[in-house]
Each structure stands twice: as structure tokens, then as C-alpha cells.
Amino acid sequence: MKKIHNIRTNYQFGSLSKSDLAYSPIKQFKDWFSQIINLMTEPTAMTLSTYSKRYGVDSRIVLLKEIKQDGFIFYTNYNSVKGKQISSNNNVSLSFFWPELQRQVRVNGLAFKLSDAYSTRYFKSRPKKSQISACISQQSEVVLSRNLMEKQFNLMCQQFKNKSIPKPDYWGGYKVKPSCIEFWQGRKDRLHDRFIYEKKDKKWVINRLYP
Numbered sequence: 001m002k003k004i005h006n007i008r009t010n011y012q013f014g015s016l017s018k019s020d021l022a023y024s025p026i027k028q029f030k031d032w033f034s035q036i037i038n039l040m041t042e043p044t045a046m047t048l049s050t051y052s053k054r055y056g057v058d059s060r061i062v063l064l065k066e067i068k069q070d071g072f073i074f075y076t077n078y079n080s081v082k083g084k085q086i087s088s089n090n091n092v093s094l095s096f097f098w099p100e101l102q103r104q105v106r107v108n109g110l111a112f113k114l115s116d117a118y119s120t121r122y123f124k125s126r127p128k129k130s131q132i133s134a135c136i137s138q139q140s141e142v143v144l145s146r147n148l149m150e151k152q153f154n155l156m157c158q159q160f161k162n163k164s165i166p167k168p169d170y171w172g173g174y175k176v177k178p179s180c181i182e183f184w185q186g187r188k189d190r191l192h193d194r195f196i197y198e199k200k201d202k203k204w205v206i207n208r209l210y211p
């Protein structure tokens, strides 16, 4: 096997300068997102980091489901480990890595629960079997076997064969309202381009950072 330290990519697809940037980081994110959307299998996958009393920081992948003017939306189980962590400290970070365009986006912000009505609208738009999985999954809890999980799933499929599935109270979305967003474009010789948008007095201030 190749030595890990010999695996190297030279980044040279693009560049980023201040004059390329949109006035708002959400607009800039949408521009980059529209460029990656057809180039990757999971462009919406993002690392969500939360504060864990036990471990300090805890990270996992979730899927971005909507970009609003004031934030990034994802859905989960509010009783999961991440849900409990967010309820005691809603400072979170999101990070996207889009290798096809050699780009990274990092977001720091506060996570807020969406209204139940808003989450219900999205829940109803999901395939029925995904709705059922959300209902039977006590996300982050120990489950005795795969078999048990499948039994619960199949039972619910039968029970709700001709009925719509009500969204469980414990399932819904969060909006991450950003206070800081960084855009990173890989460049030759590790001399990458980095720009950070930070909210100061309700205005976005943009600075270039050393890579």
C-alpha cells in the first residue's frame, strides 16, 4: 500500500479573489452550491459539530435540506445525541468538503428548532418508508438486533398500509443561523485562497486569511 504521507493532491482547479465574492455569504454559498450540485453524489452532506459535555466536541454527517436567507436547514431526531447536545448548547459548526472543485465551506452559528408545522411539511414530502424509519428509530439508543428493527419497520408498514404517517413529535429540523462563514479554494503549492465573512454590527465583513 502507498505510504499515507505520500498521498498528495496538487490543488489547481480554481482561484478565489475578493472581487469574486458575493456581498452575502448565503449568496456566495448558493453560487458555489449550484456549481457542485451535479458533480458529486452527495453535495448536501455536511459535517455537523456540536458541543458534547462528555467528549468536548462531537461530529457527524447530516444532509443539508434547504438554504434560507438566514440559515441552513437539516432534519434529525430531537432525542438523538446531537439533539440533546444542541438543546444544552446551540453553538454548532457545519463543514462541507467538495473535492470535485477542491473547495471547503465552514459555518459557525446557532441552531434553532424549526416550527412543528414547517418540519411536518418536509416530513410529508419524504418517501413513506423513510417516514417509517424515522418513526421507529430511537436514534442514538442501543438496539438489540437488526432483526428487531426490521420487525418494527415491517409492522409499521402493515399498520399504515393505507394511512398517512403522522410526524413524531421528536423528529424535526433545525436552522443554523450563521455568524461566520469561510470559503476555501485549493490552490497550487498549498497557497490556498481563504475568505471569511464575519457578522459585525449586523453587517458582513470579509477578510482574506492565510491558508
Ligand SMILES: Cc1cc2nc3c(=O)[nH]c(=O)nc-3n(C[C@H](O)[C@H](O)[C@H](O)COP(=O)(O)O)c2cc1C
Pocket: 042, 045, 058, 060, 061, 062, 063, 064, 074, 075, 076, 077, 080, 081, 082, 083, 139, 140
Ligand atoms: C451521508 C450521510 C447522511 C446522513 N444524514 C443524516 C441526516 O440528515 N440526519 C440525521 O439525523 N442523521 C444523518 N446521518 C446519520 C448521522 O451521521 C448520525 O449517525 C446520526 O444522526 C446519529 O448521530 P448522533 O448520535 O450524534 O445524534 C447521515 C449519515 C451519513 C453518512
